[in-house]
Amino acid sequence: MEASLIDRSLYFKGLLLLIRKDREIHEKEKKLMLRIGAIMGFEKKFCRNAIKEIMDNKNISDLPPHFSSPEIARCFIHDGIIFSLADKEIHDAEISWLKEVAQINGVENILDDYLKKMTGGTAEDWGNNLEVKKLNWG
16 A cells, blocks of 8 residues: 555654554664665654654654554554564553544544554564555655
8 A cells, every 4th residue: 555755654653653652662663664664765864853842842743643544544553553562561552542643534443453462462563564664664
């Protein structure tokens, strides 16, 4: 599936917003963000700066992203759960926010299924199965 530049930006920004939900950015989250940034064609320096600044940047709206297709939203939620598992603890704020993303994008039925399926593995296992790799980022 072809994803637009807007979807690419929303995906990356959305994951940044998610990783700040627990008010701490873990090393595994940083590594995942850099991997996703590379997949999407973002420069490494841009990604590093975005990760570094997300905690303190009050100008970035916390609104959940609304993607151009349900398929991109499903991929985002899948990857969002991987990020939530990166520190080995899924925080209520992360789940609440992912529920908002699912609702806004009309895919609320998938979140519980993904959570059940994915909490059995490890973050490393799931990190190798990022859905972002399945999309064409142009």
